[in-house]
Amino acid sequence: MAVALGTGALAGCGFALRQAPSFAFTSLRLAGSTGSPVARALLRELPAAGVQVVTAARAPTDTAAAQVVLTIMADQRERVVVGQLANGQVRELELRYRFRFRLENAAGRVLLEEDEILLERDISFSETAVLAKTAEEYATFNDMQGDVTQQVMRRLASVKAI
Template identity: 35%
Template sequence: MSIRMLSNSGLRWTLTLIMTAMLCACGFQLRGSAKLPFKSIYLTFADTSPLGTELKRNIRNSGDTAIMPSAEGAEAILEVLAETKEKVILTLNSQGRASEYMLYYKLTFRVKDAQQKELLAPTMITLKRDISYNVSQELSKSAEEVLLYRDMQTDMVQQVLRRLAAIKTAQATQPTVPEQSVQPAK
């Protein structure tokens, strides 16, 4: 019986090694933090905003981008136009009480450069999660709601970072047309 177990574990080890080699060969790699194309950025979030705090922390960890205390000297300006959280009744039980809710987290923002030229038009990101509700589990459901909003906030930060990273990438790939001097007609 021990010989059989040895051959099974050896086979598993070999298959694991082959699968790992195949993953490496296909170019698979974990998504790292987004590299922002800006040297400096100014965020218009309120200082007490949890989303702004998490976004600042992620920008600092992403590379060489400095977060400026004011718009002066910033290469990019991220303007928050709206940030809302909403809780909507999704379903009702037989007594007419809410039994399921849909949680929404919406952020609308735009990005401008130092000359106030719009780099990213106003963009709305909407995240949603559903949560069941039971009156007998009031405290645990409110704690679950807080955790879901925190999870959506983390997802929101990652989506904003991906959009910021794509701004200059898209501009850099567009061909630049050299300016041609126009000679006045004689």
């Protein structure tokens, strides 16, 4: 009874689970840093959402082969020391994931201005548990990469006309 009432209340307020993105285009060409981790993830995600991906290897100069061109300008992982002990040992790290991109139609009209997604996560560090902390850093970067991929998918879906 309480579950049904709670479900009804959520439905009444307009809450809905996030749906799969729908795109105004059916084909996309990747340009720029096409070998980056996020580019590889987009190569998996976009076809699953019904978008045909044309890579530079398939159509090196033919931009007309795709309705839009996604140019990846930067896909960077950064590791910054933000805390140290008195003896100079690292105590805390800030992990940053920076992704810059732009979207244009086949005619060159900008659909999404150059945009940057910057994610930051703080993690503690211990020299006595280097292997565990390295694994944590790797897992955190992978989570951040997934977050960036989903944000790019949502921004691509925000384009309503090409």
